[in-house]
Amino acid sequence: MPASFQEILNSSVIKFVVGEGADGEATDFLVHKEAMAQLSEPFRDMLNGESTAESVTWRNVGKSSFERLAQFAYTGDYTVPKPLRRRGAVDRQEAVENEASPDILDRGLAVEEDSAPAPGDTPAEDEPPMPVVEYSEYVEQDSPGWWPAAKPAPRVPSPDQYISKKKAKRMERFASRIAQEELQPEPVPEPISPIPVLFELDDPRDKHKDDCEPSKQFDPKGNYSNVFRSHAELWIIASSYGIDSLMALSLYKLRQTLIVFRINDQTVSDLVDLVHYVYNPHMESLEDERQRGLVAQYMACNSATLSSDGNFMALLREGGSFVEDFLKIVMKRF
Template identity: 25%
Template structure:
């Protein structure tokens, strides 16, 4: 999948400049531990940043020999770097399709075992039944019972009592169900999600779509924001749908929903988790002329670690050599990827792997650090038990410090 372009192949330059760059002398890059060689016209490299211009056209040994070694850079990242040098664009990595683990043999045996569906028989009832039969046999042997009429009357009285008890229990269950329904409706109305006079089917739809049911993974930050907006909007409408509502109450409801600023995002009813996600979505990221929307992952067995790493490593290279245009493009793509990334519990590690790459290649205050840190601030309560997340918090102290300071905003 191609990322958005930051410009055309000869952005900011004439056709002559591109032709001149294409005809310039090649510069040799020896990349990675395998020492793979790449030849790129030096003028395409020189245009990227003053640092690279000095590397290929300066008085250093590398410029004199037209050769440089980058042993710490992987080949895939260099290929994306070369793509950007020629076209101001690059291709991100593809997600890795994982094989689901085989089912637990014990669970399979339990599901397929005939005993799992065997009916349990109460032997106590059978014993009682046999003893009663024995008593009847004894009675037959003893001959006619003078108290037989009294026994029949007792049985009829017991049946009448059972019928009365049954009707009483049914009435009790009915009353209990009605009280539960009334309590459910009352709670639902207090939440302000739906109109109390609304149709039952409509109410169910509104409850399903408007009440946030995103307390557990998986969800994406973008999806959470959209659901929260829908919830607030529906609540606002339902609060004002009450007929003959006094103006004082309307003002009170309006203030409670929108807050003093008149912006529903500043509402006291809006949770602080939403505020963190809103800050993440509205981060000041360099603008990219062409729009690009990343695809949405729909399976827990699609690893997006290679996708994230392709952006992060290229950002680290751009930071090292001062390539501002490439930094802006990679940061834009990484931010969008994280914004739309469906966070499955099994895929938490995909994003965790970003932390050492970004924090290990940038300095304090770098915007890429804030992108990664704020992402985890939004979902900290969902990933806190992840062994990978806990390990990176212990090992990358600057990340832990940034995360704690940002998390305090969710406690205020």
């Protein structure tokens, strides 16, 4: 059972020194010991083993990764970073894509030519109005020729017929109104609260919820290497200390990011960086292969597109565990 907020707040603080190997400089963080210890039993055992020391040193854990780990420890979720700005190639590509092609220009010219009036045409508003056709007042008689027909006199209802029709319509409207009133339920009065509403709850209760959700839109100008690595590094930390909830969350966010990711000449390098990090030889000691399996599966599903990229082919020539996992998945498809 996770610790309550009061238990976390009243626990002692412990210092983590992180990032000297990953970032080139060390950063100190003071966090509540119970917030970190509640993550898993192996993590609690590690902190208890460091109880006599003044701090815990993680050289190969980056500053940003530890910040997300601490955020997860306190809140149960972590912020997803934004893709870094990719310069140059994407801007040029978008400029080419936004140019109008000759085919589009030809179609536009053809539409304009078709819409232009011919020399002999006259606008619709200048045409004379069509003559109004009157019904003929002439009927064919028995005698030769056409003769004007006498217009029949309008029928005038008798006083008794007029009163009976008027009364019938009035009774019909009355019956219809009674039926509608019977069908409509009586309005239920709103309950009156003895406590007045002093303010509206406009602000969200979780102010960082949107920042924690992976984006559902692909940013063509973004470099996703940092986004991929943020999820992958958290998964490795969670796997090392048996933090199952963080393993599931980080793997889910990595998968959601890969779903919206689009492969082109500029973005293949982001995937190559992800493979290099996940299949780092230093990670061979991890028993859980789910993250590697996800990455290998994604690369195999997109092998037809990736095969035309030089960076990906160079990755295959490196060999190693990734190539083995990749080929196993690809060969099963044949």
